[in-house]
Amino acid sequence: MxxxxxxSAALLSLLTAAPKAPAPAPVTGPSxxxxxxxxxxxxxxxHAYARLAELTxxxxxxxxxxxxEQAAVQWAKRSFEADGVKVWLExxxxxxxxxxxxxxxxxxxxxxxxxxxxxxxxxxxVGTPAEGLTAEVIEVRSLEEVAALGEKVKGKIVxxxxxxxxxxxxxxxxxLRTRGASVAAKSxxxxxxxxxxxxxxxxxxxxxxxxxxxxxxxIPAAAVSVEDAELLHRLLAGGPVKVxxxxxxxxxxxxDSFNVVxxxxxxxxxxEVVLLGAHLDSWDVGTGAHDDGAGVAMVMEAARLIGKxxxxxxxxxxxxxxxxxxxxxxxxxxxxxxxxxELANHVAALEMDAGGFKPLGVTLRAGPGGAELVAPWLKxxxxxxxxxxxxxxxxxxDISPLIPARVPFVGVRVxxxxxxxxxxxxxxxxxxxxxxxxAQSTAAVAWVGYVLAxxxxxxxxxxxxxxxxxxxxxxxxxxxxPAAP
Amino acid sequence: MxxxxxxSAALLSLLTAAPKAPAPAPVTGPSxxxxxxxxxxxxxxxHAYARLAELTxxxxxxxxxxxxEQAAVQWAKRSFEADGVKVWLExxxxxxxxxxxxxxxxxxxxxxxxxxxxxxxxxxxVGTPAEGLTAEVIEVRSLEEVAALGEKVKGKIVxxxxxxxxxxxxxxxxxLRTRGASVAAKSxxxxxxxxxxxxxxxxxxxxxxxxxxxxxxxIPAAAVSVEDAELLHRLLAGGPVKVxxxxxxxxxxxxDSFNVVxxxxxxxxxxEVVLLGAHLDSWDVGTGAHDDGAGVAMVMEAARLIGKxxxxxxxxxxxxxxxxxxxxxxxxxxxxxxxxxELANHVAALEMDAGGFKPLGVTLRAGPGGAELVAPWLKxxxxxxxxxxxxxxxxxxDISPLIPARVPFVGVRVxxxxxxxxxxxxxxxxxxxxxxxxAQSTAAVAWVGYVLAxxxxxxxxxxxxxxxxxxxxxxxxxxxxPAAP
Ligand SMILES: [Zn+2]
Ligand SMILES: [Zn+2]
Numbered sequence: 001m002x003x004x005x006x007x008s009a010a011l012l013s014l015l016t017a018a019p020k021a022p023a024p025a026p027v028t029g030p031s032x033x034x035x036x037x038x039x040x041x042x043x044x045x046x047h048a049y050a051r052l053a054e055l056t057x058x059x060x061x062x063x064x065x066x067x068x069e070q071a072a073v074q075w076a077k078r079s080f081e082a083d084g085v086k087v088w089l090e091x092x093x094x095x096x097x098x099x100x101x102x103x104x105x106x107x108x109x110x111x112x113x114x115x116x117x118x119x120x121x122x123x124x125x126v127g128t129p130a131e132g133l134t135a136e137v138i139e140v141r142s143l144e145e146v147a148a149l150g151e152k153v154k155g156k157i158v159x160x161x162x163x164x165x166x167x168x169x170x171x172x173x174x175x176l177r178t179r180g181a182s183v184a185a186k187s188x189x190x191x192x193x194x195x196x197x198x199x200x201x202x203x204x205x206x207x208x209x210x211x212x213x214x215x216x217x218x219i220p221a222a223a224v225s226v227e228d229a230e231l232l233h234r235l236l237a238g239g240p241v242k243v244x245x246x247x248x249x250x251x252x253x254x255x256d257s258f259n260v261v262x263x264x265x266x267x268x269x270x271x272e273v274v275l276l277g278a279h280l281d282s283w284d285v286g287t288g289a290h291d292d293g294a295g296v297a298m299v300m301e302a303a304r305l306i307g308k309x310x311x312x313x314x315x316x317x318x319x320x321x322x323x324x325x326x327x328x329x330x331x332x333x334x335x336x337x338x339x340x341x342e343l344a345n346h347v348a349a350l351e352m353d354a355g356g357f358k359p360l361g362v363t364l365r366a367g368p369g370g371a372e373l374v375a376p377w378l379k380x381x382x383x384x385x386x387x388x389x390x391x392x393x394x395x396x397x398d399i400s401p402l403i404p405a406r407v408p409f410v411g412v413r414v415x416x417x418x419x420x421x422x423x424x425x426x427x428x429x430x431x432x433x434x435x436x437x438x439a440q441s442t443a444a445v446a447w448v449g450y451v452l453a454x455x456x457x458x459x460x461x462x463x464x465x466x467x468x469x470x471x472x473x474x475x476x477x478x479x480x481x482p483a484a485p
Numbered sequence: 486m487x488x489x490x491x492x493s494a495a496l497l498s499l500l501t502a503a504p505k506a507p508a509p510a511p512v513t514g515p516s517x518x519x520x521x522x523x524x525x526x527x528x529x530x531x532h533a534y535a536r537l538a539e540l541t542x543x544x545x546x547x548x549x550x551x552x553x554e555q556a557a558v559q560w561a562k563r564s565f566e567a568d569g570v571k572v573w574l575e576x577x578x579x580x581x582x583x584x585x586x587x588x589x590x591x592x593x594x595x596x597x598x599x600x601x602x603x604x605x606x607x608x609x610x611v612g613t614p615a616e617g618l619t620a621e622v623i624e625v626r627s628l629e630e631v632a633a634l635g636e637k638v639k640g641k642i643v644x645x646x647x648x649x650x651x652x653x654x655x656x657x658x659x660x661l662r663t664r665g666a667s668v669a670a671k672s673x674x675x676x677x678x679x680x681x682x683x684x685x686x687x688x689x690x691x692x693x694x695x696x697x698x699x700x701x702x703x704i705p706a707a708a709v710s711v712e713d714a715e716l717l718h719r720l721l722a723g724g725p726v727k728v729x730x731x732x733x734x735x736x737x738x739x740x741d742s743f744n745v746v747x748x749x750x751x752x753x754x755x756x757e758v759v760l761l762g763a764h765l766d767s768w769d770v771g772t773g774a775h776d777d778g779a780g781v782a783m784v785m786e787a788a789r790l791i792g793k794x795x796x797x798x799x800x801x802x803x804x805x806x807x808x809x810x811x812x813x814x815x816x817x818x819x820x821x822x823x824x825x826x827e828l829a830n831h832v833a834a835l836e837m838d839a840g841g842f843k844p845l846g847v848t849l850r851a852g853p854g855g856a857e858l859v860a861p862w863l864k865x866x867x868x869x870x871x872x873x874x875x876x877x878x879x880x881x882x883d884i885s886p887l888i889p890a891r892v893p894f895v896g897v898r899v900x901x902x903x904x905x906x907x908x909x910x911x912x913x914x915x916x917x918x919x920x921x922x923x924a925q926s927t928a929a930v931a932w933v934g935y936v937l938a939x940x941x942x943x944x945x946x947x948x949x950x951x952x953x954x955x956x957x958x959x960x961x962x963x964x965x966x967p968a969a970p
Contacts (some may be wrong), residue, residue, distance in 0.1 A: 057719055058597045071598065112543045113556065115772075118911065202687040202912035203771075230916045234542055286688075287600075426603065427687035431715045 030451060035380035038305050038450055042443035047304065049435040051079065052297040052356070056287035056430045063123075063284040064324040065096030065255035072280050076260040076300070076321050083304040085319075086265075089258035092334040094324040096255040097123055099284055100248020104193075104222065107134060107242040112235060118225040119193070120205035120285065121249040122177060123327040124212070125221040128191070132246035133157075133220060135190050139236055143176065143183045154188030157243055161195045161229050167420050173197050174208070181221040182213035191245050192221040195229035200421035203227045207283055208424045209327045220247045257323045259331045262300075264307040266315040266453060273316050273342065274452040275349040275407075276302055276445065277398050279325030286428035290419060294356025294433055294441075296321055302446040306453070313453035315347060322398040325353070332398035336405070343405035347458040350410045351396025352445060355423075357414040358437040359386035359444035363394040365409035367460030374410070374459070377451040386412065386444045408459035410452060412444045515936060520865035523790050523935055527928035532789065534920040536564060537782040537841070541772035541915045548608075548769040549809040550581030550740035557765050558743050561785070561806050565747040568789040570804075574743035577819040579809040581740040582608055584769055585733020589678075589707065592619065592727040597720060603710040604678070605690035605770065606734040607662060608812040609697070610706040613676070617731035618642075618705060620675050624721055628661065628668045639673030642728055646680050646714050652905050658682050659693070666706040667698035676730050677706040680714035685906035688712045692768055693909045694812045705732045742808045744816045747785075749792040751800035751938060758801050758827065759937040760834040760892075761787055761930065762883050764810030771913035775904060779841025779918055779926075781806055787931040791938070798938035800832060807883040810838070817883035821890070828890035832943040835895045836881025837930060840908075842899040843922040844871035844929035848879040850894035852945030859895070859944070862936040871897065871929045893944035895937060897929045 042048065059075055062068035073089065080087035102121050108114035121127075138156040140146050141163070146153055160180045164173040174197060181192040196206035203225045212218045222245065224232070235241045260280060266272060278295030282288025303319040306312075323331035336343070362378055364370045371389045381387040394411030402409075414437075422428040452459075527533065544560055547553035558574065565572035587606050593599035606612075623641040625631050626648070631638055645665045649658040659682060666677040681691035688710045697703045707730065709717070720726045745765060751757060763780030767773025788804040791797075808816035821828070847863060849855045856874045866872035879896030887894075899922075907913040937944075 053719065057600075057716060060598050060600055068598065113545050113553065115542075115545055200687065202685065202689045202907065202910065203914065204687045204689075227912065227914045227916055231542060231914070234538065234915070422687065425687065427712065429688065429712050429716070430719070431712055 030377045030380065030454065034309060034450060035447065037309070038446045039380055039443040041305050042301060042446050043439050046435065046439065048297040048301040048442040049433070049438050051300055052289065052293050052433060052438065053430055055293045055296060056289045060287050061284050062280065062282050062288065064094035064257060064281050064327060065252070066284065069257060069281055073258050073260055076280060076296070079300060080260070080262040080303065083300070083307065085262045085303045085307045087260065087262040090261055090334065090338055092257050092259055092323040092331050093254045094257040094330050095328045096252040097327060098250060098252060100127060100250065102222070102247045102249065104224070104243060104245045106232070106235065107244055109242070111238050115231060117228040117243070118203045118205050119222040119228070119245070120207040121247045122194070122207055122210040122221045122223060123283065124210050124251070125181070125247060125249055126218045127247045127249050128220045128245055132244045133191050134242055134244040137193070137232055137236065137241050137243050139233060143179060146183050146187050150187065153184060156189055157191035157193060157245065158184035158189045159193045159195070159224070159229065159232055161233055164197055165199065167199055167417050170197055170420055177208050177223065178210050181210055181219050182216045185217045185219045189219060191219050193224045194221070196223045196225055197423070198226055198420055198425070199418065201226040204425045204427060206424045207285060220245060222247060259323050259335055260321040261318065262303050263316055263318040264303060264312055267312045268314040270316050271342070271345050272458070273318050273346045274449060275318050275320055275346055275399065276449050277320045277322055277349065277351040277396060278353060279331065279398055280321040281324050281326055283326055283424050285426045286422070287430065289428050289430045289433050290355035291423055291428055292325070292353045294438055295352035297356070297438065298352050298442045298445045301442045302449045305446045306450055313450055315453040317449050317453050325398050329397055332401050335398070336401035343402060343407060346402065346405070346407040348410050348452040349399040349402055349407050350394070350412065350445070350448065351399045352412065352441070353396055354414050354416045355419040356433040356438040356441060357416060357419070359384055359441045360413045360415055361386050361388045361390040362448060363390050363392050363411035363413050364459070365394045365462055367462050370408065370459045373455060373457050374451065377455055380447055381444055384440050384444060386440070403465050406461040406464055408461055410448060410459070412441060412448055414441050515862045515865065515939065519794060519935060520932065522794070523931045524865055524928040526790050527786060527931050528924050531920065531924065533782040533786040533927040534918070534923050536785055537774065537778050537918060537923065538915055540778045540781060541774045545772050546769050547765065547767050547773065549579035549742060549766050549812060550737070551769065554742060554766055558745055561745040561765060561781070564785060565745070565788065568785070568792065570747045570749060570788045570792045572745065572747040575746055575819065575823055577742050577744055577808045577816050578739045579742040579815050580813045581737040582812060583735060583737060585612060585735065587707070587732045587734065589709070589728055589730045591717070591720065592729055594727070596723050600716060602713040602728065603688045603690050604707040604713070604730070605692040606732045607679070607692055607695040607706045607708060608768065609695050609736070610666070610732060610734055611703045612732045612734050613705045613730055617729045618676050619727055619729040622678070622717055622721065622726050622728050624718060628664060631668050631672050635672065638669060641674055642676035642678060642730065643669035643674045644678045644680070644709070644714065644717055646718055649682055650684065652684055652902050655682055655905055662693050662708065663695050666695055666704050667701045670702045670704045674704060676704050678709045679706070681708045681710055682908070683711055683905055683910070684903065686711040689910045689912060691909045692770060705730060707732060744808050744820055745806040746803065747788050748801055748803040749788060749797055752797045753799040755801050756827070756830050757943070758803050758831045759934060760803050760805055760831055760884065761934050762805045762807055762834065762836040762881060763838060764816065764883055765806040766809050766811055768811055768909050770911045771907070772915065774913050774915045774918050775840035776908055776913055777810070777838045779923055780837035782841070782923065783837050783927045783930045786927045787934045790931045791935055798935055800938040802934050802938050810883050814882055817886050820883070821886035828887060828892060831887065831890070831892040833895050833937040834884040834887055834892050835879070835897065835930070835933065836884045837897065837926070838881055839899050839901040840904040841918040841923040841926060842901060842904070844869055844926045845898045845900055846871050846873045846875040847933060848875050848877050848896035848898050849944070850879045850947055852947050855893065855944045858940060858942050859936065862940055866929055866932055869925050869929060871925070888950050891946040891949055893946055895933060895944070897926060897933055899926050
């Protein structure tokens, strides 16, 4: 109907002209086609979950220095190659701690018969003598309480029986696991048990990293199941309780491993790097499905999907699968050292390491104006419930060595409320990962990675960190990880 | 004020006289004082939970023929004596099956590396050769499917990978555990794995009873964790999967044990017996807190509280802590034999064996008119949510040998929806029992026991059971227990 045309055009002109003020800022928004492609593929192709199955069911556990870790490195390299993504290996010397035979029991007494305990040596612990170590248990709730007990700790096995019940408690309780042995040893303890850092338990022990302070006796340290920590608590109410602990673990010479690095070169500013990270290693129990197979699957899939975009995004997207997050952080440190010269050009770093759960939104650790830069580009994630910038810092153990270089951090926060049901335990297996949730988080990571590589501006860099603490030996390494939201 | 007296008396007379019609049936109701005493004590004194702690933390597991079982028998005897309840031991020969070293793993292949499996031998299983048994796995969902597969089963380890997800599925799935090995062996299988009968799992194996059919090869049988059953299912989708199974279990000669029998003599009809039962044995893993320490604590406390009533109830209340429910039912059979002459005077039998959970109501297995007899006396349980007669049979493995004698059964149904999270696993420990819920069920059991001993009439006896199935060897023994509601 030609008569309608002049009117429509006039109306259109009127509508688009008004309102005149205030004039919207000339923001170049994200391409809807790219959003469709990245998010649509992540949600429909199931590629990340299939990769996670290869890594968990096919490779299995992959503690630093183990055959599983080596197999995982080769698998990751092959997988990037199969995806058409450029990949290379960067050498990292990793600690090699190996679990041995291990057991513990409450020694029988007049008040009670013997009870086996469900325990797991903490990563890095020394072993006990082959015949085991038998001592009375003394129960504390905090590191401070050990010092307050003074002489009473001497010759005892200290049980750190904290009150973690929800994921948000992890950050606080992890200090007991990491530092408890040395704090106890300073007061003369001969062994250390920590209640597993768990939000659910079916007599499950949860391992994790610990470290010894220099100049302090190295005493054996193990996690004990929540049930058994409660058993010890009840038995202690009736009088002295002895525990026999046998740990066959030991530390072997460092092993050769690698960070697996892959990248999609930027079309316009290839020297500017957006780093998407996860850690390829896991503990030696379970198959590291949530920790951190899920993160690995997400960032690998982000690289694959971004790598297929024509044209490529403005900046380089680099995926790093870090070695040795769990018990040494050697991969994160090695990356920061090897790439020291280009960290000023790292415009953003993101690490996925809180499980393969549904995405909740985006977090930032950047200078003022960061949220304003990113927020308008997150709309495509609204339907996944992840399109907002959330309060709270972004971070990640492996990217923490980038802090001195003031690299801006970005996070895709996931719903980690059930993460510590399985974290660092035998139950961290593929069945615990919901393929739908993993696909949603993968979509969010792919999109955020693209946004950071394509958005016209770059994130303002955060403030320089405060001066280093005077005693670097006291700084935690490896875990604890950032507490879940 | 003396003037008020005549008026009050007149008013009282008027009130109690009206309404004239319809005349209420002349039911002698329960004594409010007794209800207060029994229910009040059970809810406030915490005695049942303290006893449960002694049994679980103090004695621990108590598989038939073990030292723990012997210790439990002596503990129970001492405890009844301390409560001032007459107690004696009735000898029972029990099977003595002992678990040995056990392990299993998926053998590595080109498609996947090796995986350890979380398994537990089923009670009664034969062991494997010391070097283990290695064979391909074949997965089925039902006993029927084994027969349908025919020759394909030969030389394989059959995995019964059922779909139990809720407590109500237990009854059906338990048949796979109990009968699966012999059904598989008939088709030439060399080993059997059953997915654990669990409603929650953190890679937890759940043991339980199995039996071999006569004249069929006895093949090793173990439960595998839900996670590992799912792992095997996924791996099998990619091709053949081999499992190596090592079970060190064996059956030793029968051992001497006892039913622990205690009673409070009736004041008027001492020859009429109300039996309150539970089983004292447990599996060798965990401490049998829900299964069946809780039942033991409830009926022991019922005896203690009823024993303190002056006068005693009309009939005798007899508490029986049965031996060997889990792997033989020898205690239940021995009781029925030893007391054959007085079963006609067993006016009711109740067994608590579905966990220490909150009470939901009362069930009956009696002739017509049973509910009408009991219902008016249950009002004192209304405030606990347990004052109604519910649909569904009452029963219990240990009292099932009383069925031919037409003993009426009564049940206090509990909310067993979470029972199979821990049932027959390492996680069945005291911490899983809520002291409040245990106190409530104890109150219900004490009250129901009193009611059955005091109510003027007796429950009509149920119909005689149908004639025995022709092949007694095929009748299930021990578990499976009645499915949870
Ligand atoms: Zn991690
Ligand atoms: Zn039972």
